[in-house]
Amino acid sequence: MHKEDKINEEVNTNEENPSVVETDADDAYRLSKPIDFEGERITKLDLRFDELTGKDLILCAKQARRIDPQEIHPGRALTLSYQIAVAAKAAGVPTEMFDQLKGDDFTIVTQMAENFLLRRG
Numbered sequence: 001m002h003k004e005d006k007i008n009e010e011v012n013t014n015e016e017n018p019s020v021v022e023t024d025a026d027d028a029y030r031l032s033k034p035i036d037f038e039g040e041r042i043t044k045l046d047l048r049f050d051e052l053t054g055k056d057l058i059l060c061a062k063q064a065r066r067i068d069p070q071e072i073h074p075g076r077a078l079t080l081s082y083q084i085a086v087a088a089k090a091a092g093v094p095t096e097m098f099d100q101l102k103g104d105d106f107t108i109v110t111q112m113a114e115n116f117l118l119r120r121g
Contacts (some may be wrong), residue, residue: 006033007116014086020023025085025119027046027047027049027050028046029044029045029047029105029108029109030043030044031044031045031101031102031105032104033105035098035100035101035102037096037097038099042093044098045085045087045091045093045109046091046092047090047109047112048090048091048092049112049116051085051090052089052090055087057086059089060082060085060089060091061076061085062084062088063085063095064079064081064082064083064084064085064109065116067084067085067095068082074082076117077117077118078114080110082109082117083110083111084098084113084118086113086116086117087110087112087113090113107108
């Protein structure tokens with residue numbers, strides 16, 4: 001498969017259950033609306049959760065505290081700041097990019113991170 005073909009593959013919601021997000025084989029999530037970030041047009045996020053290491057997750061926890069030092073976390077995986085840090089690390093993008101995501105994209109991507117962290121979905 002050519003790189004261009006991968007980029008153009010669609011990521012859709014499941015028609016029977018619209019809350020289920022389908023991704024391509026590389027765990028790419030296609031944004032509902034492209035964004036421009038640091039001079040680059042972003043149309044999808046390649047979320048490679050399976051490539052994260054324990055060290056990556058520890059660094060994400062530290063980054064989450066910098067994102068929101070006031071956030072109380074009875075369960076780290078349930079905090080938005082940690083989900084953002086993990087999703088950003090998995091996608092290889094800065095956490096600041098998440099500030100520009102549309103609400104539905106932000107919600108879906110952070111939910112994907114939570115699912116990874118809690119090993120569900």
